[in-house]
Amino acid sequence: MRFLITTQAVDLDDPVLAFFHRWIEEFAKHSEKVHVICLKEGRHALPENVTVHSLGKESGRSRLKYLARFFKYAWRLRHDYDAVFVHMNPEYAVLGGPLWRAMHKKIGLWYIHPRSSIRLRIAATFADHIFSASNDSFPFATPKLIPLGHGIDIGFFSPGNFVPSSILHIMHVGRLAPVKNIEVILDAVEELSARGVPVSFDQYGEDLPSDATYAAHIRERARSMQECTFHGKATPTQVSDAYRVHDVHVNATTSGSFDKAVLESMATGTITVASSKTLKSVLPSDLIFEERNSHSLAIVLEHIARMSETERKVLRDNLRKNATKNNLQQLLATIVRELS
Known part of the structure; x- marks a missing residue:
């Protein structure tokens, strides 16, 4: 052939x-x-x-x-x-x-x-x-x-030696664009901080010229937040390494989107949270939050923060198992x- x-x-x-x-x-x-x-x-x-x-x-x-x-x-x-x-x-x-x-x-x-x-x-x-x-x-x-x-590529996106900490390390992979609803994630992070939940947020991905206004607004917003870092353009190796040291990867795109970053993070053993109902076939219902609803996301993230490390490991292993089907x-x- x-x-x-x-x-x-x-x-x-x-x-x-x-x-x-x-x-x-x-x-x-x-x-x-x-x-x-x-x-x-x-x-x-x-x-x-x-x-x-x-x-x-x-x-x-x-x-x-x-x-x-x-x-x-x-x-x-x-x-x-x-x-x-x-x-x-x-x-x-x-x-x-x-x-x-x-x-x-x-x-x-x-x-x-x-x-x-x-x-x-x-x-x-x-x-x-x-x-x-x-x-x-x-x-x-x-x-x-x-x-x-x-x-x-489940060989490339594979778990590392995760080291737990008292801080809930959250990340997002994707360009800075309105369709990614990054402001929803920032709102949820702020809500968690206000509730006294130790949290950090890392963004991996750059913006297109057409999304420059939105990206500038999001960056300006993030500058006023503690423990919030925008890393910009990232190679696949940098992204896979980032998955391995974060507790949670959040994807806030709406239904109809099936972002491969969701499965990549799952394959790496990162707890993955999303809002797209399209992902119900790969994510358990308690890891799906309401679209464009930061409070709903904050509730899901706080639940993860309150889990024991044993419970998180079981969840990470199950997500990895689901991802390998893809x-x-x-x-x-x-x-x-x-x-x-």
């Missing part, structure tokens, strides 16, 4: 997409040959049967250049791939779909986001299969949808089988 994969970036240093390097490695284990078309190419160390073709964003923006290179690669490599896997960017399926259909190439689309678009609906018409984390993480109903969970190897094997 030979694959063509399209994605935004192949870059071990990308703060958002570095994880996809492991996906490509896993595809290579199941494939004779893998070609990857990416918008931006950075540092990578991929197997010999993988070739990366960049559209050239790293050397300057040019939509015309991107389009010309995309069609050049899709056509020139046509005899060297049997199926196409489109990761998160439906425009690749919109552009390449007619050509791939004409050449009888199977098309798989991976997409996780609650928001629909005309581009996504057009891409869905070309796709043979659509893969997502759950039925709720894809924005519209289609018989092509195959819910697979998230592909978590392992990368199993997910990629299913995708390869469906596209064969």
Whole structure:
């Protein structure tokens, strides 16, 4: 089996997409040959049967250049791939779909986001299969949808030697954006402090230019709080190390979102709290708080703070066990089988 994969970036240093390097490695284990078309190419160390073709964003923006290179690669490599896997960017399926259909190439689309678009609906018409984390993480109903969970590298995201302390160490992983509802977490931390619960909060993730106003507001708010640190851009290694030294990871996105950070923190043995009802299949109900409700979050966090270390360890072990059901190897094997 030979694959063509399209994605935004192949870059071990990308703060958002570095994880996809492991996906490509896993595809290579199941494939004779893998070609990857990416918008931006950075540092990578991929197997010999993988070739990366960049559209050239790293050397300057040019939509015309991107389009010309995309069609050049899709056509020139046509005899060297049997199926196409489109990761998160439906425009690749919109552009390449007619050509791939004409050449009888199977098309798989991976997409996780609650928001629909005309581009996504057009891409869905070309796709043979659509893969997502759950039925709720894809924005519209289609018989092509195959819910697979998230592909978590459970070897990389694994528990360390956690050292308990009297302080409840809380963290959040994700960009500074309104959709992340970080103000809800800050409100809950302030409420816990007011109740006399020793607590700290660490934020890992940067902001996009479009979210600069929100990010500035959140940073200004955090500056007035004790034991609150914003670390900015973080590599996957820095994030996994952070999980290992924190008691709780909070995800405050609303229903329809299935953030992979939730499963990564669970796999690392961090107690994970979330508000998205989409996560009811992986988190116990007492770790889910009401959406955009800081008081509800504070109640959940205080309950964890009052637990004995033995109770927390049992909870961490159970969360790790649940997360391993979403392992990368199993997910990629299913995708390869469906596209064969």
